[in-house]
Amino acid sequence: MAFYPKSMLTLVTEAVLENDLVELFNERKIRGWTIVAARGKGAHGEKRGNFDANENIQIELITDTASAEALAEEIMQRFGEHFALVQWLSEVRVLRGEKF
Amino acid sequence: MAFYPKSMLTLVTEAVLENDLVELFNERKIRGWTIVAARGKGAHGEKRGNFDANENIQIELITDTASAEALAEEIMQRFGEHFALVQWLSEVRVLRGEKF
Amino acid sequence: MAFYPKSMLTLVTEAVLENDLVELFNERKIRGWTIVAARGKGAHGEKRGNFDANENIQIELITDTASAEALAEEIMQRFGEHFALVQWLSEVRVLRGEKF
Amino acid sequence: MQIDPVVLFFLLGLAAGLAKSDLKLPSALYDTLSVFLLLAIGIKGGLALAKQPIMDVLPQAMLVLLMGAIIPLLLYPLLRIRLSQVDAASIAAHYGSTSVVTFAVCVAYLSRLNISYESQTTLFLVLLEMPALVVGVILSRLKGSAAGAAKQAGHGWGKLLHEVLLGKSVVLLIGGLLIGLIAGPQGIQPLDRMYLDLFKPVLTLFLLEMGLVVAGKFGILRQHGALVLAIGVGVPLALSWIGIGFGLMMGLSPGGVVLLATLAASASYIAAPAAMRMAVPQANPALSLGAALGVTFPFNLLVGIPVYHQFTMLFF
Amino acid sequence: MQIDPVVLFFLLGLAAGLAKSDLKLPSALYDTLSVFLLLAIGIKGGLALAKQPIMDVLPQAMLVLLMGAIIPLLLYPLLRIRLSQVDAASIAAHYGSTSVVTFAVCVAYLSRLNISYESQTTLFLVLLEMPALVVGVILSRLKGSAAGAAKQAGHGWGKLLHEVLLGKSVVLLIGGLLIGLIAGPQGIQPLDRMYLDLFKPVLTLFLLEMGLVVAGKFGILRQHGALVLAIGVGVPLALSWIGIGFGLMMGLSPGGVVLLATLAASASYIAAPAAMRMAVPQANPALSLGAALGVTFPFNLLVGIPVYHQFTMLFF
Amino acid sequence: MQIDPVVLFFLLGLAAGLAKSDLKLPSALYDTLSVFLLLAIGIKGGLALAKQPIMDVLPQAMLVLLMGAIIPLLLYPLLRIRLSQVDAASIAAHYGSTSVVTFAVCVAYLSRLNISYESQTTLFLVLLEMPALVVGVILSRLKGSAAGAAKQAGHGWGKLLHEVLLGKSVVLLIGGLLIGLIAGPQGIQPLDRMYLDLFKPVLTLFLLEMGLVVAGKFGILRQHGALVLAIGVGVPLALSWIGIGFGLMMGLSPGGVVLLATLAASASYIAAPAAMRMAVPQANPALSLGAALGVTFPFNLLVGIPVYHQFTMLFF
Ligand SMILES: Nc1ncnc2c1ncn2[C@@H]1O[C@H](COP(=O)(O)O)[C@@H](O)[C@H]1O
Ligand SMILES: Nc1ncnc2c1ncn2[C@@H]1O[C@H](COP(=O)(O)O)[C@@H](O)[C@H]1O
Ligand SMILES: Nc1ncnc2c1ncn2[C@@H]1O[C@H](COP(=O)(O)O)[C@@H](O)[C@H]1O
Ligand code: NA
Ligand code: NA
Numbered sequence A, B, C: 001m002a003f004y005p006k007s008m009l010t011l012v013t014e015a016v017l018e019n020d021l022v023e024l025f026n027e028r029k030i031r032g033w034t035i036v037a038a039r040g041k042g043a044h045g046e047k048r049g050n051f052d053a054n055e056n057i058q059i060e061l062i063t064d065t066a067s068a069e070a071l072a073e074e075i076m077q078r079f080g081e082h083f084a085l086v087q088w089l090s091e092v093r094v095l096r097g098e099k100f
Numbered sequence D, E, F: 001m002q003i004d005p006v007v008l009f010f011l012l013g014l015a016a017g018l019a020k021s022d023l024k025l026p027s028a029l030y031d032t033l034s035v036f037l038l039l040a041i042g043i044k045g046g047l048a049l050a051k052q053p054i055m056d057v058l059p060q061a062m063l064v065l066l067m068g069a070i071i072p073l074l075l076y077p078l079l080r081i082r083l084s085q086v087d088a089a090s091i092a093a094h095y096g097s098t099s100v101v102t103f104a105v106c107v108a109y110l111s112r113l114n115i116s117y118e119s120q121t122t123l124f125l126v127l128l129e130m131p132a133l134v135v136g137v138i139l140s141r142l143k144g145s146a147a148g149a150a151k152q153a154g155h156g157w158g159k160l161l162h163e164v165l166l167g168k169s170v171v172l173l174i175g176g177l178l179i180g181l182i183a184g185p186q187g188i189q190p191l192d193r194m195y196l197d198l199f200k201p202v203l204t205l206f207l208l209e210m211g212l213v214v215a216g217k218f219g220i221l222r223q224h225g226a227l228v229l230a231i232g233v234g235v236p237l238a239l240s241w242i243g244i245g246f247g248l249m250m251g252l253s254p255g256g257v258v259l260l261a262t263l264a265a266s267a268s269y270i271a272a273p274a275a276m277r278m279a280v281p282q283a284n285p286a287l288s289l290g291a292a293l294g295v296t297f298p299f300n301l302l303v304g305i306p307v308y309h310q311f312t313m314l315f316f
């Protein structure tokens, strides 16, 4: 079996944005993603996830590099200024390259 | 201290497979792994983790590249056709290379 | 927009060390990190997270490579001998490089 | 027909889910509530068993086990008309097993109408949990091709039986049964404040969550449309007659017959999905869950139970 | 002044948090407790409504809705003296809406002193949840610049109204209200063991958690210091008079007036933060949460409620 | 000997765990239940204290604190025969502290036999939580080498005392105590529906989880075998005599003596593991948890309590 190079975009952001992001992914025809509950600290202070308005989520999303970069930039522009948001790209190899 | 290059295999799959996978890891003499509760979307629809048959897990497992690739292929063959499953490999550097 | 190369240090360790680690991050002027609840298996046996003294956490922390390596070594020296601990470094690309 | 208050919570969840409200219950709560309800039902069954000579209940228990095994066998060839072997086997197992919550809502319905029923019906619920799963596994193994995927995944007979016999719901139901049987009414009495008094209120929270879950399953309906709808409504209506038949055979009171009809007509969405995922991974869980949870569950709550009551009254 | 036992749990949480104890409650518990409290309050409001001819309550209900809309409008220009448009709009919305837990503690306070109050006050709480949020959204949209960030994030009118009308707390309060109204006292009675009897004890666990959360917000005080403190203490004191005014206008009993004063003086920290985060993302949540949760909430619990009682007694 | 129903839930969890059932309780539930049990016990202790002149209880309280400090000091040299300094110190601290759940099961045992006991025994439980942990920390620091690892990890005296004094269980027990003391029986009465009435039923869920956890610890037994088994059975049997001795010294009734024997014989698995992990990281937690949780906990539940009762009756 062959492994295909892809890019993974990881986002850590406020849980209130989940609906917006999922909508955006659907619009951009992203075919899959994974969400994990997270807490953390950053420029917007501590997010302990101990109550509603204070939760983070971490989203991982594998796609081709160009789409990942474009998506990261769009998310940055829409939400980067006013919401807690950190994004990073990393390189991964996947089986079944056609899935992504 | 030196950092040793290793590969990390990450799996996102249905929680019902956890026992099978742990068994497989033990058979293949994998010495460690980390599991995180996850939800997400993919070809098998949305997994919200809000009730039993609908949960995902994400497993991370660091080992040498050859073992990671072999394991990914074996998992792919056993579970890839009928279960929700996404796997990716990434390159990491670890301290204490002998642990993995 | 430009993407800047950074290193990500990921730690999986016992939840009892969370306070110590956060204190250390603050001392070392680390500006952000993300924490996720985890369980797993390693040289210190299985951590199922099903009760207090048996929980793992996974911490992700993006910074420049030198700081990440130095931090990993310091954590290794302080906690590596007696606590369940696995750390790995990986390469990522971020927007807003000045945040990290 | 006046709706039971507990069902209103289901409708609230359903409405919130369909309106895409951001209301959601933590999954730990769902898990906790289901552990509670299963244990409470098991204990109630055990107390029922403790109250009467085992020899009196034994023949009825045998008939109930038989019913549990027969339902999937009858359903399978019917479902095969339109479905693949694996989907037919999986759905047959779902409908052979039962829904604890539907049972509880039926009990609430009878209580509101002051209709009495035999205490051993709770025991029947416990007994019905498993046989259909075993039959479902056997059905899925009948021909080589269907068994292939499970074997490929390493799910042999041993693993499948383990899953069926030691799944969470079977363990809690049987465990509760044994606890109720051993401890008896005096022993359980200090626990009544929770397992008895809080049963119905806890059920409301569970139904709220079920409403949210069912709303999430409506997408499946749009996809598989008519077929899922037909199964989800037709199968329980048909199965209720089997329940009524067995109930009459056992000589149950009208209330007992309605409960047995409801048990027959209800489909499992806790034990069956997990077991069938292991046994027939090729089966499409969207089909079975869509029918069992997306259609049959609300159908039984809102329409089915009073209808089975009507059916039953034809014989009394 | 003797402190209510439920408030002791808040102090315990506060002390543990400030002492940096490793005590923490799972977030699933917090979520569960708030679902429970919101539902229970909603049901209570629905039962109150069921008990009396709707025409008797309607004029009062109108006045309450008016009060909810007026508070942010009065507050906004005042806050603008020192704050940006977005922060003023956000804080105004927080204080126009209400805190369910503060209300519950006030009910406990009145019960302890054997002071009676109108049953429809629970309904008022439900009604007050929303109007201020709508006004807050409108305020934040008045001028182009403030609306920019929300638009940039894709949060148009439609999304914002959806968030306000279908947020978790509104859905549970209104849902509970309808359930109480439809099911009536007889229908709800089997659920009393939980929604009624466990209300106060569950409140203690919630207050324990709130103490821990508030302790975590004290850092904000150090940062924004005097301003947050001034808002957090000054605004509720001022708003209590509006509540008293409306209460007298409605002809409420002393107990009812104290409750309405407390509702006016309390600030939302469940519905408002989520809605305002969407509507005015530029607003600093540390400011609004710091004032509403870090100052006003403990102030009301420990000092405010008895003070509003004193204020009220000037008129009786 | 008839087994208490609550213990049956432990056996169910144990059986399910050993049979590798997929039953598991969410960790949020475990956390919630332990917060509840600790608070409830603390409050009960506070009410006991409120009922009697403090001067009457003070001498007994002193003796109990002494017992808590003496147990690890007696145990340490004994354990040193076979164990390293760090493991001996850690295990000594575990056994000097107590298990809230074992205490609760003993209370259930006495109630079932209609044996009365002094209300201040609940206070003793609270008092016993901490002293052994302090002694354990001191023991682990006696010689340079053992203190090394903690120092290396940056766990100085300050941090360790913080951990011991402000650990979750101490905070909840002492906090509950103060709440019970300040609020008194009248103040607490509205909370009885939860903290009193639900105590025993909630204990059943906790014991179910403990059964699952203990089953998971049986692997340790296979590894460390005889030693862990010997400690887990021998130590509680020996310590029960110390409890009996102190109980007689204090002039307690038979029931009170049995409870004190059980407290002495039980080992902490909430506070001690966390504190010792910080104080002596080199100690093997598999050893201490294996003995305290894997052996002593089930031993006390199933065998120990009646045996300590027998022992006690030799003196009455
Ligand atoms: N350097 C970092 N490494 C990893 N995660 C981070 C980092 N900085 C921030 N985060 C996460 O991203 C969230 C938002 O960051 P911020 O917008 O800086 O507040 C934080 O709450 C953290 O969970
Ligand atoms: N492109 C992707 N990036 C990240 N996670 C994915 C992706 N596709 C699927 N997943 C995750 O893998 C699970 C199984 O995927 P699938 O087999 O495609 O349904 C999904 O539920 C997601 O959690
Ligand atoms: N090879 C590995 N890959 C991923 N995670 C690991 C690995 N080994 C250990 N871990 C995680 O790190 C924790 C501590 O490891 P250890 O110190 O080896 O017990 C374990 O509980 C696992 O969650
Ligand atoms: Na059925
Ligand atoms: Na207000």
Ligand code: NA
Pocket: F094, F095, F096, F097, F098, F099, F263, F264, F265, F266, F267, F268
């Ligand atoms: Na002890």
